[in-house]
Amino acid sequence: MRLPRIITVTLAGAAVLLPVAACSSDEPAPGKAPQAATAAPSEEPTKExxxxxxTGQPYDELKPVLAVKIENTAAGKPQLGLKxxxxxxxxxxxxGLTRLMAIFSSKLPPKVGPVRSARxxxxxxxxMFGKPAFSYSGAQTKMLPLIAEASLFDVGDTRSPGAYFRQPGRVAPYNLFGRPKQMLANAPKASKAKDIGFTFGEAPAEGGVERxxxxxxxxxxxxxxxxxxQKKQWMIFxxxxxxxAAEGGQLSAPTIVVQYTKTERSQFHDKNDSYTPLVHTTxxxxxxxxxxGKAFxxxxxxxxxxxxxxxTTESGEPMNFAPGQVWVALASRKPVIP
Structure with missing residues (x-):
């Protein structure tokens, strides 16, 4: 009597020993029911x-959000931490000047600044970011109650003095810098990064103008x-x-968004009676x-x-950004593309 051969079949990562009758016929042995064919094992698709x-870039975990108000005139340059x-x-x-608000979450620089007053x-x-930690240096007295009621955790220099320092070689008020890690330590309940409406991926197939x-x-x-x-970046001037950048090199980003908004006078003004603009972002x-290299x-x-x-694009599709840092210029003049 011929003994059955033993073959090994791999099913879902496990080795199984099956007896195989020594006959060449595909017909089942007498008294035996036909057996269903075994499906070939399939590999699980690798998920990115x-x-x-x-930013649209890979990440391990979503971390708390920190917003920092940063000086943006020649007196405060070069800024530290924006990269x-x-x-x-x-x-x-x-x-008619500008100031920056930098949003940090996926990574934190050791130091950031010059930190300036809130608007x-x-x-x-x-x-839009939930209730982020907000770093700033002072504000008009009548604006302080509004900051206290706002959707943020106040980690300004008066609330978190230990997180700030004066940078040697800089002139006040442009010498106040902060340590983001310590700022966030003072806002343990700050909201973590979440969907804020941005989409990332391939550029639209149509509608872009070479610029x-x-x-x-x-x-x-x-x-x-x-x-x-060469760098696949928009170099900033x-x-x-x-x-x-104070760290070295020119500031740049793969995506620049020029968001045209309604800008009007607010109830606030500076010591020279120059009004504070209110930028409407809703x-x-x-x-x-x-x-x-294109404008959409x-x-x-x-x-x-x-x-x-x-x-969204003019046809209503999502306007994807290129993965990486995003600069959003809140402008009031209408867009022009020749």
Missing amino acids: PPGHPF SADIVYIEQVEA ISDLHIAP KSYTVKWPAARFTFSWSE QDGKKDM GKGKAIVLRD KANWERESEKGGTTF
Whole structure:
């Protein structure tokens, strides 16, 4: 009597020994029911890590959000820490100048600054991130109650003095810098990064116009974003000069969003009676999205202050950003693409 051969079949990673009758016929042996064919094992598809909601890049975990108000005039340059930001907002302030609000979450720089005073527009942007930690240095007295009521955790220099220091070689008030790790330690319940409406991925197949540069103007400030094919980044210039980082190199980003908003006078003004602009970041409007050496016309919408800001193409499809840091220039003039 011939003994059955033993073969090994791998099923879902386990080795199984099965007897095989020594006959060449496909017919079942007498008294035996036909056996169903064994499906070939299949491999589980490899899943790419989901993109970070602020940058579209891979991440291990979502971390707390820190917003820092940063000086943006020649007296405060070069700024420190901006290269580590996920998002950088350019906001108009008094006298037609601009100031930055940098959003950190996926990574923190050891130091950041110069840290400057808060503005009313900040309090309307912050709720989009839930209840982030907010770093700033002072504010007008009548604005302090509004900060206390805002959707944020106050980690300003008066609330978290140990997180700040004066940088040697800088002149006050442009010498106040902070340590983000300590700031967040003082806001243990700060909201973690979440969906804020941004989408990342391939650029739209249609609608983009080749651009080597794009300039955005405010009454007393001018930004130019110039595409570098070699670096695949928009190199940032302010008032005709390279915008350099204190860490070294020129500031740049793969995506620049020029978000055209309604800007009007607020109830606040500085000591020279120059009014503080209120930038409206809720509602609807037009935008220009710069990525991959092209300019795309887009629409933006933010239904409420707690909601995110979505960007869509003129045909209504999601306006994807290139993965990486995003700069959002909150401008008041209408977009122009020749």
